[in-house]
Structures are given as C-alpha cells and as structure tokens.
Amino acid sequence: MIRFLLPVICLFLLHSCADNLPPYENTATDAIRLNQVGYYPATSKRAIITKATTASEFKVVDFQKNKTVFTAKLSESLIWDLAGETVQVADFSSLKQQGIFVLYVDGIGYSHPFEIKPAVLNKALKAAIKGQYYQRASMGLEKEYASLWERSKGHPDDSVLFHLSTGRSGVVVSPKGWYDAGDYGKYVVNGALSLGQMLTLYEQYPTII
The missing domain is CATH 2.60.40.10 (Immunoglobulins)
Structure with a gap:
C-alpha cells in the first residue's frame, strides 16, 4: 500500500x-x-x-x-x-x-x-463607435443616445475665416466633421481617418453595420 x-x-x-x-x-x-x-x-x-x-x-x-x-x-x-x-x-x-x-x-x-473569451473586444468596439458620435461637430447629441453627455448643437462652422497662413481672405463654409481630442479643432487628416475607418467597417461587415 x-x-x-x-x-x-x-x-x-x-x-x-x-x-x-x-x-x-x-x-x-x-x-x-x-x-x-x-x-x-x-x-x-x-x-x-x-x-x-x-x-x-x-x-x-x-x-x-x-x-x-x-x-x-x-x-x-x-x-x-x-x-x-x-x-x-x-x-x-x-x-x-x-x-x-x-x-x-x-x-x-x-x-x-x-x-x-469570445467577443472579448466588443466593449472596446462599442466605445470606439460611440466616440465617433460624441466627437461630432456642428450637431447636437440627443439624450436618447448620449445620455449624460447630451448637448446642444455647437460650432455650425458656416462662416469660418481663412487663416493668415493661407494667404487668402474672406470666409469658407466648413460644417460637421469631428472635434479633435479634447479641443474644438478640426483637421482634414483626422477627419479622413474617421471616415476611412467607418467605410472600412462597412466594407468588411456589410450585414452587421
């Protein structure tokens, strides 16, 4: 034994x-x-x-x-x-x-x-998609979708002065797009990236989006 x-x-x-x-x-x-x-x-x-x-x-x-x-x-x-x-x-x-x-x-x-685990990145995906909504410029965020972060429309950007560095004068109409990070700046490169991400998502998952 x-x-x-x-x-x-x-x-x-x-x-x-x-x-x-x-x-x-x-x-x-x-x-x-x-x-x-x-x-x-x-x-x-x-x-x-x-x-x-x-x-x-x-x-x-x-x-x-x-x-x-x-x-x-x-x-x-x-x-x-x-x-x-x-x-x-x-x-x-x-x-x-x-x-x-x-x-x-x-x-x-x-x-x-x-x-x-399966679907381990779902929470991060949802947060990223929500970020696209919360950062939108020239439109209000509705309480139904934004909850505590509801806000009215800001920065219509329908009469924007040309910067001195452009060598131009007058105004340009440039509404919508996305605020950059934590400020109210909008940049062509960052806006193109956001749009590209959404189009890629739709291209890869057309039955879900």
Whole structure:
C-alpha cells in the first residue's frame, strides 16, 4: 500500500511546488507587455518581455485560482530595432481556455490581468463607435443616445475665416466633421481617418453595420 501511495504523494508534491507562486497583490510589471483587453480563444497570443531574465520559461496563471494553466519556453533574446530594446517573446497561442489570467516570469513578476473569451473586444468596439458620435461637430447629441453627455448643437462652422497662413481672405463654409481630442479643432487628416475607418467597417461587415 505504501509503495502504491508513494508515487501519488510525490506527484502531488511536485504539482504543489509548481504552483507555489508568489502572491499577485497588484504588483504587475510593465516589463511584460501584452494585450490587456484580452484575446480571442482561437487567435495568436503573445507577450513581449523587455527586461533581461535568466528564466527560460513563463507561466500563464488563472488569476482567480492562482493556478498555472499553461507553461512554455521563452524565445531566444531578440533585438527590437524600432524600440531599441532586447526582448523575448512568450507565445501562448495554443491556450484556448477561457477566463482571466496573468502571465508570470520568474525574476520579473506578473503581467497585468487579461481575458481570453469570445467577443472579448466588443466593449472596446462599442466605445470606439460611440466616440465617433460624441466627437461630432456642428450637431447636437440627443439624450436618447448620449445620455449624460447630451448637448446642444455647437460650432455650425458656416462662416469660418481663412487663416493668415493661407494667404487668402474672406470666409469658407466648413460644417460637421469631428472635434479633435479634447479641443474644438478640426483637421482634414483626422477627419479622413474617421471616415476611412467607418467605410472600412462597412466594407468588411456589410450585414452587421
């Protein structure tokens, strides 16, 4: 009986040691860079390690259970020319399990939490689309759609003076478009980008939009 139980006890102890991780305690490091919004189960999933480490592997840990669900080798050190950094890649694309996780590298610590689930980017998509509405110029925002951010029409821009740098005088009619960031400026490039994003969205998902 003892000979039978001994291997079982050893396996249990090994498993316990493998999950004997330090507590998270909001100690996420920026040296592990990943998509903090999350990943779809079937898509590629990678993190970039920007701090030198002697560790050869990384772990993906269930954030709520503090249990390792995935372990793999870190890549060899690579030079990221655009950032001027030496980095390693943690590829956990084969992890399909859904939940909230953190990535752990010994000697570096934990990443910020992230989710793996279907439709994980829906909230960000809705926020981006709402942003297109809230930033609209020359039109009011209705309470039905804007709620607390309801406002009346501002800046009709139907009689705009030419800037001195144009070498022109008089006025031009230039209504609508989008306010830029937190001010009332409007720019052709930024307006074209917003319009391009909406047209691309319609082109790619005509049955949804």
